[in-house]
Amino acid sequence: AVAELAALFRSVHAADAGGDARAGRAVEPDQLAADLERELIWLYGPTGARIATCVGGMDASKERRQLSHGAHIVVGTPGRLRDHLERGALDLSALKGIVLDEADEMLDMGFREDLEEILDATPSERRTLLFSATMPKPIVALAKRYQRDALRISTVGEDRGHGDISYQCVTVSPQDIEHAVINLLRFHEAETAMLFCATRDNVRHLHATLVERGFAAVALSGEHSQNERNAALQALRDRRARVCVATDVASRGIDLPSLSLVVHVELPRDAETLQHRSGRTGRAGKKGTAVLIVPYPRRRRVESVLKGARINAEWIDAPTPExxxxxxxxxxxxxxxxxxxxxxxxxxxxxxxxxxxxxxxxxxxxxxxxxxLMPAPEELMEQTPQARAAAQQERHRPGFEDTVWFRMDIGRRQNADARWILPLICRRGGVTKNEIGAIRIGQNETAFQIPRNVAGKFQAMLAKTAEGDDDVRFEPTDGPPQGGPGGGQGGPRPQRSNPGRPQLAPRHSAKPHHKGPPRKGPPRGNGPR
Structure with missing residues:
Protein backbone atom coordinates (compact mmCIF):
# COMPACT_ATOMS: atom_id res chain seq x y z
CA ALA A 1 0.00 0.00 0.00
CA VAL A 2 2.77 2.40 0.88
CA ALA A 3 4.68 1.54 -2.30
CA GLU A 4 1.62 2.47 -4.36
CA LEU A 5 1.61 6.02 -3.05
CA ALA A 6 5.39 6.39 -3.22
CA ALA A 7 5.19 6.68 -7.00
CA LEU A 8 2.76 9.57 -6.65
CA PHE A 9 4.26 11.35 -3.68
CA ARG A 10 7.34 12.79 -5.41
CA SER A 11 5.26 15.09 -7.62
CA VAL A 12 2.67 15.63 -4.92
CA HIS A 13 5.16 16.81 -2.33
CA ALA A 14 6.81 19.18 -4.81
CA ALA A 15 3.64 21.29 -4.67
CA ASP A 16 2.50 23.12 -1.59
CA ALA A 17 -0.64 21.76 0.03
CA GLY A 18 -3.46 24.27 -0.02
CA GLY A 19 -7.09 23.63 0.80
CA ASP A 20 -7.19 20.74 -1.62
CA ALA A 21 -5.98 17.17 -1.87
CA ARG A 22 -2.92 16.30 -3.93
CA ALA A 23 -3.11 12.50 -3.67
CA GLY A 24 -6.03 10.33 -2.67
CA ARG A 25 -6.60 6.74 -1.77
CA ALA A 26 -9.99 5.05 -1.37
CA VAL A 27 -9.97 1.85 0.67
CA GLU A 28 -12.44 -0.49 2.34
CA PRO A 29 -12.88 -1.58 5.09
CA ASP A 30 -12.19 1.11 7.70
CA GLN A 31 -9.35 -0.94 9.21
CA LEU A 32 -7.29 -0.58 6.04
CA ALA A 33 -7.59 3.19 6.20
CA ALA A 34 -6.50 3.30 9.83
CA ASP A 35 -3.53 0.98 9.21
CA LEU A 36 -2.45 2.95 6.15
CA GLU A 37 -2.68 6.28 7.98
CA ARG A 38 -0.31 5.04 10.71
CA GLU A 39 2.15 3.77 8.10
CA LEU A 40 2.09 7.00 6.08
CA ILE A 41 2.54 9.22 9.13
CA TRP A 42 5.53 7.12 10.17
CA LEU A 43 7.07 7.36 6.69
CA TYR A 44 6.19 10.87 5.53
CA GLY A 45 5.59 12.73 8.78
CA PRO A 46 9.23 13.91 9.05
CA THR A 47 8.97 15.47 5.56
CA GLY A 48 6.19 17.79 6.69
CA ALA A 49 3.53 16.03 4.62
CA ARG A 50 -0.01 16.52 5.85
CA ILE A 51 -2.13 13.35 5.84
CA ALA A 52 -5.89 13.37 6.35
CA THR A 53 -8.05 10.31 7.06
CA CYS A 54 -11.78 10.20 6.35
CA VAL A 55 -13.49 7.07 7.65
CA GLY A 56 -17.11 6.21 8.37
CA GLY A 57 -17.87 5.97 12.06
CA MET A 58 -15.38 8.69 13.01
CA ASP A 59 -15.98 12.38 13.83
CA ALA A 60 -16.90 13.97 10.47
CA SER A 61 -16.56 17.55 11.77
CA LYS A 62 -12.99 16.87 12.89
CA GLU A 63 -12.23 15.45 9.45
CA ARG A 64 -13.66 18.59 7.77
CA ARG A 65 -11.43 20.81 9.91
CA GLN A 66 -8.44 18.68 8.94
CA LEU A 67 -9.31 18.98 5.25
CA SER A 68 -9.78 22.74 5.52
CA HIS A 69 -6.11 23.08 6.51
CA GLY A 70 -5.04 21.27 3.34
CA ALA A 71 -3.55 17.82 2.83
CA HIS A 72 -0.93 16.24 0.65
CA ILE A 73 -2.53 12.79 1.01
CA VAL A 74 -6.12 11.87 1.85
CA VAL A 75 -6.95 8.31 2.90
CA GLY A 76 -10.59 7.33 3.22
CA THR A 77 -13.52 5.04 2.60
CA PRO A 78 -15.77 5.71 -0.42
CA GLY A 79 -18.91 6.69 1.47
CA ARG A 80 -17.22 9.22 3.75
CA LEU A 81 -15.13 10.72 0.90
CA ARG A 82 -18.28 11.20 -1.19
CA ASP A 83 -20.01 12.88 1.75
CA HIS A 84 -17.16 15.37 2.19
CA LEU A 85 -17.11 15.97 -1.57
CA GLU A 86 -20.83 16.77 -1.72
CA ARG A 87 -20.56 19.10 1.29
CA GLY A 88 -17.71 21.00 -0.33
CA ALA A 89 -15.19 20.00 2.32
CA LEU A 90 -13.07 17.97 -0.11
CA ASP A 91 -11.61 19.72 -3.16
CA LEU A 92 -10.16 17.34 -5.75
CA SER A 93 -9.44 19.90 -8.47
CA ALA A 94 -5.67 19.75 -7.90
CA LEU A 95 -5.48 15.98 -7.45
CA LYS A 96 -2.37 14.43 -9.01
CA GLY A 97 -3.16 10.77 -8.46
CA ILE A 98 -5.69 8.40 -6.91
CA VAL A 99 -5.37 4.81 -5.69
CA LEU A 100 -8.31 2.41 -5.31
CA ASP A 101 -7.35 -0.50 -3.06
CA GLU A 102 -9.48 -3.65 -2.71
CA ALA A 103 -11.49 -2.37 -5.67
CA ASP A 104 -13.33 -5.66 -6.22
CA GLU A 105 -14.62 -5.74 -2.66
CA MET A 106 -15.72 -2.09 -2.81
CA LEU A 107 -17.84 -2.88 -5.87
CA ASP A 108 -19.24 -6.02 -4.23
CA MET A 109 -20.29 -3.93 -1.23
CA GLY A 110 -22.25 -1.48 -3.38
CA PHE A 111 -19.80 1.44 -3.55
CA ARG A 112 -19.88 1.77 -7.36
CA GLU A 113 -21.83 5.06 -7.33
CA ASP A 114 -19.58 6.50 -4.61
CA LEU A 115 -16.44 5.60 -6.53
CA GLU A 116 -17.76 6.95 -9.82
CA GLU A 117 -18.76 10.28 -8.25
CA ILE A 118 -15.32 10.63 -6.64
CA LEU A 119 -13.49 9.76 -9.87
CA ASP A 120 -15.70 12.07 -11.95
CA ALA A 121 -14.71 14.97 -9.66
CA THR A 122 -10.98 14.49 -10.29
CA PRO A 123 -8.90 16.11 -13.07
CA SER A 124 -8.69 14.09 -16.26
CA GLU A 125 -4.88 14.26 -16.25
CA ARG A 126 -4.62 12.52 -12.87
CA ARG A 127 -2.86 9.18 -12.47
CA THR A 128 -5.14 6.29 -11.48
CA LEU A 129 -3.99 3.06 -9.82
CA LEU A 130 -6.41 0.18 -9.17
CA PHE A 131 -5.43 -2.69 -6.91
CA SER A 132 -7.66 -5.74 -6.74
CA ALA A 133 -7.30 -9.32 -5.53
CA THR A 134 -9.63 -10.47 -8.32
CA MET A 135 -10.48 -9.04 -11.75
CA PRO A 136 -14.22 -9.51 -12.37
CA LYS A 137 -15.95 -7.76 -15.29
CA PRO A 138 -17.07 -4.70 -13.25
CA ILE A 139 -13.44 -3.99 -12.33
CA VAL A 140 -12.34 -4.30 -15.94
CA ALA A 141 -15.13 -1.90 -16.99
CA LEU A 142 -14.13 0.58 -14.27
CA ALA A 143 -10.52 0.47 -15.44
CA LYS A 144 -11.47 1.09 -19.08
CA ARG A 145 -13.60 4.08 -18.13
CA TYR A 146 -11.22 5.86 -15.77
CA GLN A 147 -7.70 4.82 -16.80
CA ARG A 148 -5.64 5.88 -19.82
CA ASP A 149 -3.06 3.67 -21.52
CA ALA A 150 -3.20 1.39 -18.50
CA LEU A 151 -0.90 -1.54 -17.86
CA ARG A 152 -2.29 -4.65 -16.17
CA ILE A 153 0.27 -6.22 -13.83
CA SER A 154 -0.39 -9.62 -12.24
CA THR A 155 1.58 -10.70 -9.18
CA VAL A 156 -0.02 -14.16 -9.13
CA GLY A 157 2.21 -16.97 -10.39
CA GLU A 158 0.99 -18.86 -13.43
CA ASP A 159 2.12 -22.28 -12.27
CA ARG A 160 0.51 -22.97 -8.90
CA GLY A 161 -0.57 -21.55 -5.56
CA HIS A 162 1.72 -20.11 -2.91
CA GLY A 163 4.70 -22.43 -2.44
CA ASP A 164 4.95 -21.85 1.32
CA ILE A 165 1.35 -22.94 1.95
CA SER A 166 0.31 -26.55 2.44
CA TYR A 167 -3.26 -27.11 1.21
CA GLN A 168 -5.52 -29.74 2.76
CA CYS A 169 -9.14 -30.68 2.11
CA VAL A 170 -11.10 -32.26 4.95
CA THR A 171 -14.25 -34.10 3.89
CA VAL A 172 -17.05 -34.14 6.46
CA SER A 173 -20.74 -34.73 6.78
CA PRO A 174 -22.61 -31.41 6.36
CA GLN A 175 -23.76 -31.73 9.98
CA ASP A 176 -20.17 -32.03 11.20
CA ILE A 177 -18.69 -28.81 9.80
CA GLU A 178 -18.47 -27.08 13.15
CA HIS A 179 -17.14 -30.17 14.87
CA ALA A 180 -14.40 -30.35 12.23
CA VAL A 181 -13.47 -26.72 12.97
CA ILE A 182 -13.08 -27.51 16.66
CA ASN A 183 -10.96 -30.59 15.99
CA LEU A 184 -8.74 -28.76 13.48
CA LEU A 185 -8.05 -25.99 15.97
CA ARG A 186 -7.25 -28.51 18.68
CA PHE A 187 -5.10 -30.64 16.39
CA HIS A 188 -2.91 -27.83 15.07
CA GLU A 189 -2.89 -25.57 18.16
CA ALA A 190 -1.66 -22.82 15.85
CA GLU A 191 -0.21 -19.68 17.37
CA THR A 192 -2.77 -17.73 15.34
CA ALA A 193 -5.55 -19.14 13.15
CA MET A 194 -8.03 -17.40 10.84
CA LEU A 195 -11.43 -18.93 10.05
CA PHE A 196 -13.37 -17.66 7.03
CA CYS A 197 -17.17 -17.47 6.90
CA ALA A 198 -19.35 -15.99 4.16
CA THR A 199 -21.65 -13.74 6.22
CA ARG A 200 -21.53 -11.65 9.38
CA ASP A 201 -24.30 -13.81 10.91
CA ASN A 202 -22.19 -16.93 10.49
CA VAL A 203 -19.16 -15.13 11.91
CA ARG A 204 -21.19 -14.13 14.96
CA HIS A 205 -22.52 -17.65 15.46
CA LEU A 206 -19.21 -19.48 15.04
CA HIS A 207 -17.38 -16.98 17.24
CA ALA A 208 -19.94 -17.41 20.03
CA THR A 209 -19.67 -21.19 19.78
CA LEU A 210 -15.87 -21.18 19.96
CA VAL A 211 -15.82 -18.82 22.94
CA GLU A 212 -18.38 -21.02 24.69
CA ARG A 213 -16.16 -24.04 24.08
CA GLY A 214 -13.16 -22.33 25.65
CA PHE A 215 -11.21 -20.95 22.67
CA ALA A 216 -9.62 -17.49 22.89
CA ALA A 217 -11.32 -16.09 19.78
CA VAL A 218 -12.19 -12.71 18.26
CA ALA A 219 -14.50 -11.82 15.37
CA LEU A 220 -14.16 -9.42 12.43
CA SER A 221 -17.07 -8.54 10.18
CA GLY A 222 -18.95 -5.56 8.82
CA GLU A 223 -21.00 -5.19 11.99
CA HIS A 224 -17.98 -4.31 14.15
CA SER A 225 -16.96 -0.72 14.80
CA GLN A 226 -13.48 0.61 14.19
CA ASN A 227 -12.67 0.47 17.90
CA GLU A 228 -13.85 -3.15 18.08
CA ARG A 229 -11.67 -4.03 15.09
CA ASN A 230 -8.65 -2.39 16.65
CA ALA A 231 -9.23 -4.22 19.93
CA ALA A 232 -9.61 -7.57 18.17
CA LEU A 233 -6.41 -7.15 16.15
CA GLN A 234 -4.48 -6.00 19.20
CA ALA A 235 -5.68 -9.08 21.10
CA LEU A 236 -4.30 -11.26 18.29
CA ARG A 237 -0.97 -9.44 18.25
CA ASP A 238 -0.69 -9.63 22.06
CA ARG A 239 -1.49 -13.38 22.00
CA ARG A 240 -4.53 -12.79 24.22
CA ALA A 241 -6.54 -14.31 21.36
CA ARG A 242 -5.40 -17.06 19.01
CA VAL A 243 -8.40 -17.50 16.70
CA CYS A 244 -9.97 -14.91 14.39
CA VAL A 245 -13.34 -15.61 12.74
CA ALA A 246 -13.79 -13.25 9.79
CA THR A 247 -15.54 -12.47 6.54
CA ASP A 248 -13.55 -11.94 3.36
CA VAL A 249 -14.10 -8.18 3.39
CA ALA A 250 -13.24 -7.63 7.05
CA SER A 251 -10.00 -9.60 6.72
CA ARG A 252 -8.62 -7.51 3.85
CA GLY A 253 -5.38 -5.74 4.67
CA ILE A 254 -4.70 -7.71 7.85
CA ASP A 255 -1.13 -8.91 8.27
CA LEU A 256 -0.41 -11.14 11.28
CA PRO A 257 3.13 -12.56 11.24
CA SER A 258 2.15 -15.38 13.62
CA LEU A 259 -0.75 -16.59 11.43
CA SER A 260 0.02 -20.21 10.50
CA LEU A 261 -3.42 -21.75 9.94
CA VAL A 262 -6.26 -20.66 7.63
CA VAL A 263 -9.52 -22.62 7.68
CA HIS A 264 -12.13 -22.14 4.97
CA VAL A 265 -15.19 -22.92 7.08
CA GLU A 266 -17.37 -21.91 4.15
CA LEU A 267 -16.00 -22.67 0.72
CA PRO A 268 -14.50 -19.85 -1.37
CA ARG A 269 -16.59 -18.84 -4.36
CA ASP A 270 -13.73 -19.10 -6.87
CA ALA A 271 -10.01 -19.80 -7.29
CA GLU A 272 -8.98 -16.19 -6.71
CA THR A 273 -10.87 -15.99 -3.43
CA LEU A 274 -9.27 -19.26 -2.34
CA GLN A 275 -5.79 -17.92 -2.99
CA HIS A 276 -6.49 -14.53 -1.44
CA ARG A 277 -7.85 -16.07 1.77
CA SER A 278 -5.08 -18.65 2.00
CA GLY A 279 -2.44 -15.99 1.34
CA ARG A 280 -2.98 -14.63 4.85
CA THR A 281 -0.54 -17.33 5.96
CA GLY A 282 2.79 -18.52 4.54
CA ARG A 283 4.30 -15.02 4.49
CA ALA A 284 7.86 -13.75 4.91
CA GLY A 285 9.36 -17.18 4.31
CA LYS A 286 7.24 -18.88 6.98
CA LYS A 287 5.26 -22.03 6.31
CA GLY A 288 1.47 -22.07 6.60
CA THR A 289 -1.45 -24.46 6.29
CA ALA A 290 -4.75 -23.76 4.52
CA VAL A 291 -7.59 -26.20 5.18
CA LEU A 292 -10.84 -26.38 3.23
CA ILE A 293 -13.73 -28.03 5.08
CA VAL A 294 -15.59 -29.83 2.31
CA PRO A 295 -19.08 -31.30 2.81
CA TYR A 296 -18.89 -34.51 0.80
CA PRO A 297 -21.73 -33.53 -1.61
CA ARG A 298 -19.59 -30.54 -2.74
CA ARG A 299 -16.31 -32.32 -3.40
CA ARG A 300 -16.52 -32.00 -7.20
CA ARG A 301 -17.02 -28.25 -6.97
CA VAL A 302 -13.99 -27.91 -4.72
CA GLU A 303 -11.90 -30.03 -7.07
CA SER A 304 -12.85 -27.65 -9.88
CA VAL A 305 -11.83 -24.60 -7.82
CA LEU A 306 -8.50 -26.21 -6.91
CA LYS A 307 -7.86 -27.03 -10.56
CA GLY A 308 -8.58 -23.44 -11.55
CA ALA A 309 -6.12 -22.24 -8.90
CA ARG A 310 -3.49 -24.81 -9.98
CA ILE A 311 -3.30 -26.07 -6.41
CA ASN A 312 -2.54 -29.64 -5.41
CA ALA A 313 -4.32 -30.32 -2.13
CA GLU A 314 -4.11 -33.32 0.14
CA TRP A 315 -7.50 -34.93 0.84
CA ILE A 316 -7.70 -36.11 4.44
CA ASP A 317 -10.19 -36.93 7.17
CA ALA A 318 -10.80 -34.54 10.05
CA PRO A 319 -8.55 -35.13 13.06
CA THR A 320 -9.98 -37.67 15.49
CA PRO A 321 -10.06 -37.22 19.27
CA GLU A 322 -7.38 -39.93 19.54
CA LEU A 373 -7.80 -26.14 30.22
CA MET A 374 -8.21 -27.53 26.71
CA PRO A 375 -11.57 -27.63 24.86
CA ALA A 376 -12.75 -31.21 24.43
CA PRO A 377 -12.45 -32.64 20.89
CA GLU A 378 -15.53 -33.83 19.00
CA GLU A 379 -16.54 -37.22 17.66
CA LEU A 380 -17.28 -36.96 13.93
CA MET A 381 -19.25 -39.19 11.62
CA GLU A 382 -17.06 -41.80 9.96
CA GLN A 383 -16.29 -40.71 6.39
CA THR A 384 -16.73 -44.01 4.57
CA PRO A 385 -19.12 -44.75 1.67
CA GLN A 386 -21.07 -47.09 3.94
CA ALA A 387 -21.46 -44.47 6.68
CA ARG A 388 -22.54 -41.80 4.18
CA ALA A 389 -25.03 -44.16 2.56
CA ALA A 390 -26.50 -45.01 5.96
CA ALA A 391 -26.81 -41.31 6.83
CA GLN A 392 -28.45 -40.58 3.48
CA GLN A 393 -30.94 -43.40 3.97
CA GLU A 394 -31.65 -42.19 7.48
CA ARG A 395 -32.39 -38.66 6.25
CA HIS A 396 -35.07 -40.04 3.96
CA ARG A 397 -36.67 -42.61 6.21
CA PRO A 398 -40.36 -43.27 5.40
CA GLY A 399 -42.95 -41.12 7.14
CA PHE A 400 -40.83 -37.96 7.36
CA GLU A 401 -41.47 -36.56 3.89
CA ASP A 402 -44.07 -34.15 5.38
CA THR A 403 -43.39 -32.89 8.88
CA VAL A 404 -44.32 -30.11 11.29
CA TRP A 405 -41.68 -28.32 13.37
CA PHE A 406 -42.09 -27.64 17.09
CA ARG A 407 -39.81 -25.76 19.46
CA MET A 408 -38.92 -25.96 23.16
CA ASP A 409 -37.60 -22.99 25.14
CA ILE A 410 -34.41 -24.74 26.23
CA GLY A 411 -31.06 -25.04 24.47
CA ARG A 412 -27.37 -25.66 25.05
CA ARG A 413 -27.17 -22.87 27.61
CA GLN A 414 -29.68 -24.86 29.70
CA ASN A 415 -27.70 -28.11 29.24
CA ALA A 416 -30.14 -29.46 26.64
CA ASP A 417 -29.18 -33.00 25.64
CA ALA A 418 -30.89 -35.36 23.20
CA ARG A 419 -30.54 -38.15 25.78
CA TRP A 420 -33.19 -36.59 28.02
CA ILE A 421 -34.96 -34.36 25.50
CA LEU A 422 -36.14 -37.40 23.53
CA PRO A 423 -37.98 -39.08 26.45
CA LEU A 424 -39.37 -35.68 27.51
CA ILE A 425 -40.93 -35.14 24.07
CA CYS A 426 -42.34 -38.66 24.11
CA ARG A 427 -43.91 -38.20 27.56
CA ARG A 428 -45.32 -34.71 26.98
CA GLY A 429 -46.62 -35.41 23.47
CA GLY A 430 -47.73 -39.01 23.80
CA VAL A 431 -45.56 -40.22 20.90
CA THR A 432 -42.88 -42.85 20.46
CA LYS A 433 -39.26 -42.09 19.62
CA ASN A 434 -39.86 -43.44 16.10
CA GLU A 435 -42.36 -40.61 15.56
CA ILE A 436 -39.77 -37.90 16.25
CA GLY A 437 -37.59 -36.64 13.42
CA ALA A 438 -34.59 -34.31 13.54
CA ILE A 439 -33.79 -32.62 16.84
CA ARG A 440 -31.77 -29.39 16.57
CA ILE A 441 -30.38 -27.97 19.76
CA GLY A 442 -29.64 -24.25 19.61
CA GLN A 443 -28.23 -21.83 22.16
CA ASN A 444 -31.55 -21.12 23.91
CA GLU A 445 -34.09 -23.27 22.10
CA THR A 446 -34.53 -26.72 20.59
CA ALA A 447 -36.52 -27.52 17.44
CA PHE A 448 -37.75 -30.96 16.41
CA GLN A 449 -39.88 -32.62 13.73
CA ILE A 450 -43.16 -34.50 14.09
CA PRO A 451 -44.87 -36.18 11.07
CA ARG A 452 -47.83 -34.09 9.94
CA ASN A 453 -50.27 -36.99 10.35
CA VAL A 454 -49.29 -37.18 14.04
CA ALA A 455 -48.93 -33.44 14.73
CA GLY A 456 -52.58 -32.86 15.68
CA LYS A 457 -52.60 -35.60 18.28
CA PHE A 458 -49.19 -34.45 19.52
CA GLN A 459 -50.31 -30.83 20.00
CA ALA A 460 -53.49 -31.88 21.79
CA MET A 461 -51.46 -33.99 24.20
CA LEU A 462 -49.11 -31.07 24.84
CA ALA A 463 -52.06 -28.96 25.96
CA LYS A 464 -53.06 -31.63 28.47
CA THR A 465 -49.58 -31.95 29.94
CA ALA A 466 -48.72 -28.23 29.92
CA GLU A 467 -48.98 -27.95 33.72
CA GLY A 468 -46.23 -30.50 34.37
CA ASP A 469 -43.32 -29.95 36.72
CA ASP A 470 -40.63 -29.72 34.05
CA ASP A 471 -41.19 -25.98 33.30
CA VAL A 472 -40.50 -26.47 29.57
CA ARG A 473 -42.75 -24.74 27.03
CA PHE A 474 -43.61 -26.38 23.68
CA GLU A 475 -45.10 -24.60 20.67
CA PRO A 476 -45.35 -25.03 16.88
CA THR A 477 -42.86 -23.09 14.77
CA ASP A 478 -42.58 -22.19 11.10
CA GLY A 479 -39.51 -24.31 10.50
CA PRO A 480 -36.06 -25.25 11.75
CA PRO A 481 -33.64 -22.64 13.07
CA GLN A 482 -32.33 -20.69 10.10
CA GLY A 483 -28.81 -19.60 9.17
CA GLY A 484 -25.37 -21.16 9.25
CA PRO A 485 -23.06 -21.96 6.39
CA GLY A 486 -24.24 -24.23 3.68
CA GLY A 487 -27.91 -24.42 4.59
CA GLY A 488 -29.55 -27.80 4.56
CA GLN A 489 -31.49 -29.65 7.20
CA GLY A 490 -29.54 -32.66 8.37
CA GLY A 491 -30.90 -36.05 9.33
CA PRO A 492 -33.79 -37.20 11.46
CA ARG A 493 -31.92 -39.01 14.18
CA PRO A 494 -31.47 -36.90 17.30
CA GLN A 495 -27.90 -38.10 17.74
CA ARG A 496 -26.93 -36.89 14.26
CA SER A 497 -29.13 -33.84 14.21
CA ASN A 498 -27.95 -30.45 13.11
CA PRO A 499 -28.67 -28.39 16.22
CA GLY A 500 -28.95 -24.66 16.39
CA ARG A 501 -28.00 -23.40 12.98
CA PRO A 502 -27.90 -25.84 10.10
CA GLN A 503 -24.44 -27.14 9.22
CA LEU A 504 -22.52 -25.37 11.98
CA ALA A 505 -23.99 -25.80 15.43
CA PRO A 506 -22.35 -28.42 17.65
CA ARG A 507 -24.05 -31.15 19.56
CA HIS A 508 -24.13 -30.89 23.32
CA SER A 509 -20.70 -30.16 24.70
CA ALA A 510 -19.05 -33.13 26.32
CA LYS A 511 -17.64 -30.78 28.92
CA PRO A 512 -19.77 -27.64 29.50
CA HIS A 513 -17.82 -24.49 30.18
CA HIS A 514 -20.33 -23.09 32.65
CA LYS A 515 -21.04 -24.23 36.16
CA GLY A 516 -24.08 -24.44 38.32
CA PRO A 517 -27.52 -25.89 37.75
CA PRO A 518 -29.32 -25.04 34.51
CA ARG A 519 -32.29 -22.72 34.52
CA LYS A 520 -34.33 -25.45 32.87
CA GLY A 521 -33.26 -29.01 32.38
CA PRO A 522 -34.17 -32.65 32.48
CA PRO A 523 -37.24 -33.34 34.62
CA ARG A 524 -36.24 -35.35 37.64
CA GLY A 525 -37.18 -38.96 37.32
CA ASN A 526 -37.92 -38.66 33.60
CA GLY A 527 -35.09 -40.12 31.57
CA PRO A 528 -31.34 -40.07 32.04
CA ARG A 529 -29.38 -36.94 32.66
Missing part, protein backbone atom coordinates in the same frame (compact mmCIF):
# COMPACT_ATOMS: atom_id res chain seq x y z
CA UNK A 323 -5.06 -38.03 17.18
CA UNK A 324 -5.70 -34.79 19.06
CA UNK A 325 -4.91 -36.37 22.43
CA UNK A 326 -1.73 -37.89 20.98
CA UNK A 327 -0.64 -34.44 19.80
CA UNK A 328 -1.51 -33.01 23.20
CA UNK A 329 0.75 -35.55 24.88
CA UNK A 330 3.68 -34.73 22.60
CA UNK A 331 3.21 -30.97 23.03
CA UNK A 332 2.95 -31.30 26.81
CA UNK A 333 6.09 -33.42 27.01
CA UNK A 334 7.99 -30.96 24.81
CA UNK A 335 6.92 -28.02 26.97
CA UNK A 336 7.76 -29.70 30.27
CA UNK A 337 11.11 -31.09 29.15
CA UNK A 338 12.27 -27.80 27.66
CA UNK A 339 15.03 -26.22 29.77
CA UNK A 340 13.77 -23.20 31.72
CA UNK A 341 15.04 -21.00 34.53
CA UNK A 342 13.27 -21.23 37.90
CA UNK A 343 13.23 -18.60 40.61
CA UNK A 344 13.44 -19.32 44.33
CA UNK A 345 9.68 -19.13 44.80
CA UNK A 346 9.14 -21.82 42.16
CA UNK A 347 11.71 -24.09 43.79
CA UNK A 348 10.20 -23.58 47.23
CA UNK A 349 6.77 -24.57 45.94
CA UNK A 350 8.25 -27.61 44.17
CA UNK A 351 9.96 -28.76 47.39
CA UNK A 352 6.71 -28.46 49.32
CA UNK A 353 4.84 -30.48 46.70
CA UNK A 354 7.48 -33.23 46.74
CA UNK A 355 7.30 -33.36 50.52
CA UNK A 356 3.54 -33.95 50.45
CA UNK A 357 3.04 -35.97 47.24
CA UNK A 358 4.96 -38.48 45.20
CA UNK A 359 6.51 -37.30 41.91
CA UNK A 360 4.04 -39.54 40.04
CA UNK A 361 1.05 -37.90 41.73
CA UNK A 362 2.41 -34.42 41.07
CA UNK A 363 3.02 -35.19 37.39
CA UNK A 364 -0.44 -36.74 37.02
CA UNK A 365 -2.06 -33.68 38.61
CA UNK A 366 -0.10 -31.41 36.29
CA UNK A 367 -1.24 -33.35 33.23
CA UNK A 368 -4.84 -33.31 34.44
CA UNK A 369 -4.75 -29.55 35.04
CA UNK A 370 -3.35 -29.03 31.54
CA UNK A 371 -6.06 -31.16 29.93
CA UNK A 372 -8.83 -29.42 31.84
Missing amino acids: QIRANDRERLLANLLEPVEYDEEDRALAERLIAEKSPEDIAAALVRAHRN
